[in-house]
Amino acid sequence: MHFQAPALLLWSLALVPVVALFLFRRRPRRVPVTTLAFFKSLSKSYQESAWLRRLKRLLAFLLACLTVLAGVGALAHLIVAPASGSLHSIVILVDASASMAATDAEGRTRLDEARELIDPLVAGVSPATRILVMSYDRRPQILLPHSLDRRAVRRALESIATRPVAGDPEKALELARRLAAVRAPAAVWHVTDRAGASASSQSDDVTVETFNVGIPNPVNAGITAFELRHLPLENGRLEAFVEVSAAAEEPLDVTLEMSVDGTLVALRELTIGVADEATETTNRARLLLPIEGRTGETLSLAVRAEGDALALDNALYARIPEFRAIRAVWVRPDPDPFTRLALAAISGAGEIECFESTPAEWPPADLGDVVIFDGWLPDEWPEELPAIVLRPPGSRGPVRAAPIPGDGLPIDRLRAIDQEHPLLYGVASERVAVTQTAVLETSSSLAPLWVGRMGPLMVAGERDRTRIVVMAFAPEKSERLPLLASYPLLLGNAILWTTQSATSSSPGSNFRTGDVIELAGDAIEWSVPPEAPVSLPRSGELTELDRIGLWKVGETRGSAALRSRSETLLEPRVIDPDDDRLGSTGSPLRGDLRPWLLWTLLILLLVEAWLFHRRGVF
Amino acid sequence: MADEELFDPDFLARLRTLFFKLRRRRLLTKKGSQQTRAVGATREFKDYRHYTSRDDFRAIDWRLFARLEKLFIRIFEEIQEYHVHILIDRSLSMAEPHPRKRVTELRIAVALAYLALMNQHRVSVLSFADELRTELQPLRGQGHIHSVLQHLAALECGGDSDLERSLRRFRPSRDRRGIAFILSDLLGPNPDDAAETLRRATTWPVETHVIHLLDPRELRPDVDGEVQLYDVESGETRRLSLTKRELDRYETRFQRYLEDLAQSCLTRQVDYVTWTTDLAFETMFLGVLSRGSALAQ
Secondary structure, three states: OEEOOHHHHHHHHHHHHHHHHHHOOOOOEEEEEOOOHHHHOOOHHHOOOHHHHHHHHHHHHHHHHHHHHHHHHHHOOEEEOOOOOOOOEEEEEEEOOHHHHOEOOOOOEHHHHHHHHHHHHHHOOOOOOEEEEEEEOOOEEEEEEEEOOHHHHHHHHHHOOOOOOOOOHHHHHHHHHHHHHHOOOEEEEEEEOOHHHOOOEEOOOEEEEEEEOOOOOOOEEEEEEEEEEEOOOOOOOEEEEEEEEEEOOOOEEEEEEEEEOOEEEEEEEEEEOOOEOOOOEOOEEEEEEEEOOOOOOEEEEEEEEOOOOOOOOOEEEEEOOOOOOEEEEEEOOOOOHHHHHHHHHHHOOOOEEEEEEOHHHOOOOOOOOEEEEEOOOOOOOOOOOOEEEEOOOOOEOOEOEEEOOOOOEEEOOOEEOOOOOHHHOOOOHHHOEEEEOEEEOOOOOEEEEEEOOOOEEEEEEEEOOEEEEEEOEOHHHOOEOOOOOHHHHHHHHHHHHHOHHHHHOOOOEEEEOOOEEEOOOOEEEEEOOOOOOEEEEOOOOEEEOOOOEEEEEOOEEEEEEOOOHHHHOOOOOOOOOOOOOHHHHOOOOOEEOHHHHHHHHHHHHHHHHHHHOOOOOO | OOHHHHOOHHHHHHHHHOEEOOOOOOOOOOEEEEEEEEEEEEEEEEEEEEOOOOOOHHHEOHHHHHHHOOOEEEEEEEEEOOEEEEEEEOOHHHOOOOOHHHHHHHHHHHHHHHHHHHOOOEEEEEEEOOOEEEEEEEEOOHHHHHHHHHHHHOOOOOOOOOHHHHHHHOOOOHHHOEEEEEEEOOOOOOHHHHHHHHHHHHHOOEEEEEEEEEOHHHHOOOOOEEEEEEEOOOOOEEEEEEOHHHHHHHHHHHHHHHHHHHHHHHHOOOEEEEEEOOOOHHHHHHHHHHHOOOEEO
């Protein structure tokens, strides 16, 4: 609380005569009359007792004091807001990510509440303080540079609209801090619905105040992950990996519907619990849904839950991709029969085509979608080519392996680090016994999946957006691997997993909103079944996917959906009773109090006139 | 109070030509010196009139019958004596805060007493406040005017008004019939009770004339703003904030009180008049008594 014109507080001296008159009031004139009978009959209210007269006198005094104080407060321009008098600039950073479109019980979005919160604060800012307005979702955006024009600030705030894009507050806050530091001392007012961002911070010259506008008790369910993939060893069949997350104080009943071209093909009733580490319950459910559809048909997913606050994460659209066999090149100095058998098994379905090659032929004319180095590694590692390395003879490129001398080390019992990894789908890790030929070295890009006694014997990961799998065991020397179904499954999974990016980048790819992709074309056509498509002009090579639905540019097709846990898992607003900041208290008495004070002054005058002068005629 | 203030020789001299009269014929046992229109049994011849069968045949003038051969009877003057009762309000409200009321009251009393004494009527002067008090025993003869003047000049006002109690004690005997004058402001703790109290006058064997003495400031107070009013008789106080509207309501209320009082007296054949002290005394005096038929010339 501060005053814009503190010098005018001197008007509070007007209280002196009020108090003096109260303490040293003039006694009324004493007038003798022959009878009081007629005066008594004038009004019963005049025949008041002494205590009532004293009460009315005290009330009149208080009203007079309040009237003077309200007038002085209005004159001195009372502001209830974070002190901005000493600030050179303020950066208003408004979260415009998808979660800000969540509605409360009254139907107001978080962005509406953010505007209601900010408006009085802006009114209370010193006229000499410049204000910069920013919004952000995945990327920050400057809507108004440092300006003294308050109307421009309000217009900029009004222009903010939420987009179905996940937010990245860290980048935006960093940029806001830097911009604020240009005109230090400065403050950053960060308005968001994220409870985790409620903490305020202060550096030497820039203070960050966070105002939380989240829903106190949010209920929301949404699709937070989706993937279309081919079923291993099943020609042309697809399955959808779907993750549904829910934010609620109690377990939430969620309905998941899957349709193909408008026809309902699957319905799941889910009860998603509340995340609790103690009971190991999670606030998400993962499903694998087989898809019976043809290439080019539209797959749509919809989530429904009672009291759902955010609609943007409830729908997802995707096109069933065109089937194409994956081409794998097997480069080996001496062919291993078991590996050949396994590759032949997975090639038999027509989903994977395997071509054999030798190190002498390296590099072949057609590298295919993935290359399998079996007991051999090239001197020069092929860039941007997925690779599966079997029995690495040593370290080369991203592969770091220390060969075990002799025939290797039998491993009876493997330890699977992440059994849920797609590479291990259907693989019975606990039944596998192999002979480890090298000890692999893990790195930031390659994570261990199987670990033996001496160390990792299978690692997988990404390097320069290219997936690599390294398996350091000899199938022909392994006791329980070559003849198990796990080996062809493992190889098939490895081929599918490593080539996933290649297959998914084909027409029909599914993106997250906010992704920027390279496209060629003059217009992008968006469609949300069953509505008619909307064509929007575009230019340049890069296009940001800022809508939910199916898109098409030329012959390139794809879809975009929110798929963000940070947006779906709405965090409840944390109200700290000890926090007296305006954003937490939500008090209507904030910002510029001059209108309040003037109304109070008027009401006080009316009350005083009604109480004490309503019988007077002047 | 100086006698000169109460005694105006010029005005009193003009009263010599006036005399009291009663509104209706009353049987008066006392015979006085004032001639009336009525006939009586005095020796003073007044006129003749034809004899009727209901007349006393002893009144026939036989000499006239002998000369005119018609029966006439002789009628004589009737000279009556009234008893004039003057009741003076001596409560404190007559002297404070408007002392002019007391002066006017005493001047009226002196004038009435003078008029009565000049006409050889008996005059009784009584005063009342919280109780009735006889100030002067019945007097007769104009020589007593001086004692009346002295006594009234020395009359002090004080005490509360209790009109009911005072008038209850006023019981004029049948041999003291005549006219009663009540000089008062009729104000007390309950002014509205005055009308009911004056009903008692119908039981008196006298004609009653009520002269309601008021100060103009009692009809409309000349105060405004925040005041503390106190009753001069009871000492009770009231704090009021008086505005023009309040004063208008007061005036309306007071006028209604006066109208009710006048109506009440009218229905009981009690002559009532409001006398404000700002009016000319002589004009008011003659007008009031003439209007009330208490005065003849």
